[in-house]
Amino acid sequence: MLGGGGLNCEVFHDDLFEKIISLENLFFAWREFCRSKGTKQDVQEFEFNLEDNLFALHEELKNKSYQHDQYTAFNVCDPKLRLIHKATVRDRVLHHAIFRILYPIFDKSFVFDSYSCRLEKGTHRAVNRLEEFLQKASSNNHKNIFALKCDVRKFF
Numbered sequence: 001m002l003g004g005g006g007l008n009c010e011v012f013h014d015d016l017f018e019k020i021i022s023l024e025n026l027f028f029a030w031r032e033f034c035r036s037k038g039t040k041q042d043v044q045e046f047e048f049n050l051e052d053n054l055f056a057l058h059e060e061l062k063n064k065s066y067q068h069d070q071y072t073a074f075n076v077c078d079p080k081l082r083l084i085h086k087a088t089v090r091d092r093v094l095h096h097a098i099f100r101i102l103y104p105i106f107d108k109s110f111v112f113d114s115y116s117c118r119l120e121k122g123t124h125r126a127v128n129r130l131e132e133f134l135q136k137a138s139s140n141n142h143k144n145i146f147a148l149k150c151d152v153r154k155f156f
Contacts, residue, residue, distance in 0.1 A: 016102070019101045021061040021097070022058075025097050028097075029093050029099075030096075032100070033096045042089050043089055069088040071086060
């Protein structure tokens with residue numbers, strides 16, 4: 001609980017901010033980020049001046065002058081055409097740095113069957129869990145059950 005119990009919220013938030021922007025966290029975030037992206041040109045360009053880039057990011061965050069860059073838009077077909085917006089490497093490293101610090105705090109409060117963007121979860125585990133529920137609901141495939149698949153346009 002952030003609001004009560006004698007906890008100074010401002011100190012708590014300042015401590016979190018310092019942990020997020022620490023050089024140690026930024027370098028850890030870089031390692032996690034680039035793990036499977038080392039062949040991408042934008043990642044290689046960032047890595048060429050890695051220390052300068054991470055120190056500059058740290059300074060921008062520290063003096064609160066950081067601004068998120070524009071996204072790059074492109075299309076992919078998987079199997080239908082989708083418009084993707086990608087943040088710059090610098091911004092995605094910061095996303096990882098934030099995630100590294102905040103995830104352990106918030107993950108504890110998520111319901112068990114929340115699978116998106118969670119460690120040890122993901123699509124495959126969600127499908128396996130759904131199969132468990134379907135098996136139970138259908139009495140081991142002895143009863144018919146129905147599913148509704150919806151594609152809600154412009155939801156977000």
